Amino acid sequence: MPFTEEDKLLIKGLREFKHYGAQRLINEFPTKQWSLAGLKKLLKKIDTTGTIKRCSGSGRPRSVRTSVSIDAVNELVLSQEGQPQTHRTVRQIARQTAIHRSSVHRIIKRDLALKCLKKKRAHELTEANKAVRVTRAKQLLKKYPDHMVSFIWFTDEKLFTVAPPSNSQNDRVYVGQMTKKRDVDASRLLRTRPNFSQSVMVSVGISSLGCTRVHFLDPGTKINGAYYRDMVLKQMLLPDIRHVSGTEFFVFQQDSAPAHRAKETVALLTTETPDFIPPTLWPPNSPDLNPVDYCVWSVLQECVYRTKVDNVVDLKQRIVTEWAALDHSIIAAAIAQWRQRLYACVRAAGGHFEHCLQ
Numbered sequence: 001m002p003f004t005e006e007d008k009l010l011i012k013g014l015r016e017f018k019h020y021g022a023q024r025l026i027n028e029f030p031t032k033q034w035s036l037a038g039l040k041k042l043l044k045k046i047d048t049t050g051t052i053k054r055c056s057g058s059g060r061p062r063s064v065r066t067s068v069s070i071d072a073v074n075e076l077v078l079s080q081e082g083q084p085q086t087h088r089t090v091r092q093i094a095r096q097t098a099i100h101r102s103s104v105h106r107i108i109k110r111d112l113a114l115k116c117l118k119k120k121r122a123h124e125l126t127e128a129n130k131a132v133r134v135t136r137a138k139q140l141l142k143k144y145p146d147h148m149v150s151f152i153w154f155t156d157e158k159l160f161t162v163a164p165p166s167n168s169q170n171d172r173v174y175v176g177q178m179t180k181k182r183d184v185d186a187s188r189l190l191r192t193r194p195n196f197s198q199s200v201m202v203s204v205g206i207s208s209l210g211c212t213r214v215h216f217l218d219p220g221t222k223i224n225g226a227y228y229r230d231m232v233l234k235q236m237l238l239p240d241i242r243h244v245s246g247t248e249f250f251v252f253q254q255d256s257a258p259a260h261r262a263k264e265t266v267a268l269l270t271t272e273t274p275d276f277i278p279p280t281l282w283p284p285n286s287p288d289l290n291p292v293d294y295c296v297w298s299v300l301q302e303c304v305y306r307t308k309v310d311n312v313v314d315l316k317q318r319i320v321t322e323w324a325a326l327d328h329s330i331i332a333a334a335i336a337q338w339r340q341r342l343y344a345c346v347r348a349a350g351g352h353f354e355h356c357l358q
Contacts, residue, residue: 003034003038003042007032007034008042008052009052011025011039011042011043011046011052012052014028015043015046015047016046021043022036022039022040022043023036025039026039064099064100064103065103065106065107065110065111069097069099069103069107070107070111070112072097072099073093073097073099073104073107073108073112074107074112076088076092076093076096076097077093077108077112077114078114090104090105090108120354120355122288122352122354123285123286123287124285125285125350125351125352129284129285129350130349130350130351131350132283132284132350133283133284133285133286133345133350134345134346134349134350136282136283137283137289137342137343137345137346137350138346139281140277140281140283140342141339141342141343141346143281144251144339146339148251149208149335149336149338149339150207150208150209150335151208151209151245151248151249151250151251152207152250152251152253152277152335152338153205153206153207153212153237153241153245153250153251153252153253154205154206154207154253154290154291154292154335155203155204155205155206155212155237155252155253155254155292156203156204156254156255156290156292156293156297157201157202157203157217157223157232158201158202158297159199159200159201159202160199160200160201160202160301160304160315160319161197161198161199161315162197162198162309162311162312162314162315163197163309164305164308164309165301165305166191173188173189198311198312198315199312200216200217200219200312200315200316200319201216201217201219202214202215202216202217202319203215203216203217203232203236203237204292204296204323205237205240205241206291206292206296206334206335207241207244207245207250207335208331208332208335209244209245209248209250210244210328211244211323211326211328211331212236212237212240212241213240213323214319214320214323215232215236215237216316217231217232218231223259224258224259225258225259225262225264225265226264227259228259228260228262228265229262229264229265229268233265233268233269233272234268234272238252238272238273249274249275250273250274250275251273251274251275251276251277252269252273252275252276252277253276253277253282253290254276254277254282255282255286255287255290256279256282256284260279261279266278266279283345283350286345288341288345288352288353288354289338289341289342289345291331291334291335291337291338294334294341294354295330295331295333295334295337296326296330296331296334299326299330300322300323300326303318303322303325303326304318304319304322340357341353341357344356344357
């Protein structure tokens with residue numbers, strides 16, 4: 001049985017101050033299950049070196065993690081530096097260097113002191129986009145101080161499909177060590193998905209004051225300016241927002257989709273809302289600045305797809321149920337980050353900033 005650090009300290013103390021031998025230690029501590037040979041070896045080390053720590057250079061010499069192997073792994077694992085899309089996985093590095101994957105992992109972690117960061121998808125931003133994002137982020141910070149954020153209603157639309165979003169990165173199936181892949185049933189190894197999955201378009205609004213109901217847009221309808229104004233705004237979002245807000249002041253937010261920035265839409269919101277963030281003020285390509293996009297949709301999606309969805313009717317019912325059960329503290333926390341994200345956008349000169357957030 002190997003010695004723990006506490007065991008080693010105890011043995012060292014009894015050896016130095018009471019001169020206990022190996023047999024005496026076994027007799028004094030019968031429950032420890034120490035071996036006589038192991039104790040003799042440890043006592044000899046204590047007598048010779050005066051320490052219980054592992055001596056430098058002791059143990060089996062390295063056969064794989066040599067300087068040559070470390071240099072080879074270092075060159076491949078950092079191959080994407082300055083050369084996008086040239087990154088190699090641990091499996092690819094192991095094949096190319098003929099080093100076992102576990103040794104490649106140890107070289108990366110222990111010898112090179114590197115850690116792996118996961119890439120995320122994001123909107124592509126041009127230099128023009130970045131410049132506009134900075135300007136408008138500053139304008140939003142100036143126009144809507146902390147005490148005003150609670151009155152802002154953030155809105156967005158999202159397409160939900162009956163087939164769940166697919167992410168096979170961590171989807172694993174364990175079988176016996178002697179089992180060959182060809183002997184495993186295909187249903188265990190394949191995640192099937194229909195080519196054309198049924199879907200529903202959902203529209204919601206959130207604020208620190210409360211939330212709108214979940215609204216389903218008519219299937220097959222083109223979401224143009226007229227439909228957005230007559231159905232989404234007049235019959236869905238604005239009545240709910242007025243009901244939750246009461247007679248209080250509120251600010252309406254929307255992104256810069258074509259139907260949203262139409263002249264008739266802007267004119268409608270000018271007359272029908274106490275205040276709204278116009279397309280000329282909302283930063284372009286900025287789902288990272290809308291709490292519905294950067295938080296709420298992902299939380300709702302995770303809840304909806306916990307189990308397999310049968311059909312569109314089941315999908316709608318789940319969305320309604322999970323939306324009603326969604327803890328409002330999650331929404332409030334997401335909205336509380338809004339100004340912090342605007343500041344982060346400014347610091348990033350309009351570029352991507354989510355990787356810099358704590």
